[in-house]
Amino acid sequence: xxxxxxxxxxxxxxxxxxxxxxxxxxxxxxxxxxxxxxxxxxxxxxxxxxxxxxxxxxxxxxxxxxxxxxxxxxxxxxxxxxxxxxxxxxxxxxxxxxxxxxxxxxxxxxxxxxxxxxxxxxxxxxxxxxxxxxxxxxxxxxxxxxxxxxxxxxxxxxxxxxxxxxxxxxxxxxxxxxx
Numbered sequence: 001x002x003x004x005x006x007x008x009x010x011x012x013x014x015x016x017x018x019x020x021x022x023x024x025x026x027x028x029x030x031x032x033x034x035x036x037x038x039x040x041x042x043x044x045x046x047x048x049x050x051x052x053x054x055x056x057x058x059x060x061x062x063x064x065x066x067x068x069x070x071x072x073x074x075x076x077x078x079x080x081x082x083x084x085x086x087x088x089x090x091x092x093x094x095x096x097x098x099x100x101x102x103x104x105x106x107x108x109x110x111x112x113x114x115x116x117x118x119x120x121x122x123x124x125x126x127x128x129x130x131x132x133x134x135x136x137x138x139x140x141x142x143x144x145x146x147x148x149x150x151x152x153x154x155x156x157x158x159x160x161x162x163x164x165x166x167x168x169x170x171x172x173x174x175x176x177x178x179x
Contacts, residue, residue, distance in 0.1 A: 001041040002071065004154060008033055036178045040155055041071075043176045044162045048072040050171035058165060059100060059108040061119055064141035068161070079118045093118065097125035100133055107136030107168035113143045136168025 012030035016023040048056070056074045058065055063078035079096060100108070100122065108123065110116040119135065126133040139161045145151025151160045159176040166173035 001037055001044060001158060003067065005034055005037050005041075008037065036155060039178060040158060040176055044072055044158065047162060047166045047171060047173035048074060050173070051166055051169045052171075054103060055105060055169045057103060057105050057169075059096065059105060059119075059122065060139065060141070061111050061114040061116070062141075064111065065139070065161075072162075074165070079122065093121055093125060097122060097129065100126050101129050101131040104131065105133060106170055107134050109136050109139050109165070109168070111139050111141040112145075113141055134168075137164035139164060 008030055012026050015026045019026070051074075057077060058069060058074050059077045059079075061078065062080040063076060065074075065076050065078075068074065069076035077096060077099065079092060099105075108119055110119050116135075123133055123135060140151060140157045144154065144157040145160070150156035155176070155178065163173040163175050
């Protein structure tokens with residue numbers, strides 16, 4: 001969220017320079033939005049901290065959430081690398097299954113923009129080793145939700161992802177409220 005806050009400032013300054021007649025309106029809108037983002041960031045920090053420390057691991061199809069991990073103290077493990085084009089090898093899957101079983105991670109996550117085949121293979125692999133990991137939900141990684149929906153906004157997408165992650169990994173999150 002802090003990165004989006006910086007982007008908001010840059011976009012605001014650019015719009016003000018391009019359209020000086022509406023500079024004050026851009027400043028006011030940015031101020032209101034930055035207040036919401038500040039509250040969202042505080043919400044994310046607060047609820048992520050409720051996840052038991054040994055379970056603060058986000059396992060997804062690919063490494064799209066490293067920014068979130070750095071910002072909120074969550075270890076991120078992806079089956080694939082950053083690219084959704086790379087194919088995970090059998091050894092990669094086996095290593096991640098071992099990790100999930102050893103750490104007793106309760107949930108792994110699918111992504112709205114990536115096939116869930118490899119994540120389902122993780123679930124099957126951990127079950128074969130006596131650990132019942134479940135799919136904790138679907139996260140937005142490379143795309144937001146549908147236009148016109150709450151998840152189709154930046155705030156809605158982050159709220160959805162954070163709340164889904166926290167609740168699936170044993171923390172407590174009721175959802176963000178900008179009020």
